[in-house]
Amino acid sequence: MPNWPRYFKAIKEPVTLRVDADVLAWYRKQGRGYQTRINRALRKAMMEERMMEERKIAEE
Numbered sequence: 001m002p003n004w005p006r007y008f009k010a011i012k013e014p015v016t017l018r019v020d021a022d023v024l025a026w027y028r029k030q031g032r033g034y035q036t037r038i039n040r041a042l043r044k045a046m047m048e049e050r051m052m053e054e055r056k057i058a059e060e
Helices: 021-029 034-059
Strands: none
Touching (some): 021 034
């Protein structure tokens, strides 16, 4: 996760998102904060993709 200053708070935007029922059930089973955990997983995937894209550009 990015090392943002403590005072930074990302703007949250409500969305309707369709995910597989078993994926949602797995996150919900973990208890309170499942939406935050889903957001973290999505952010991690986004950051990894960005890093791969940056590496690809740097290799060119």
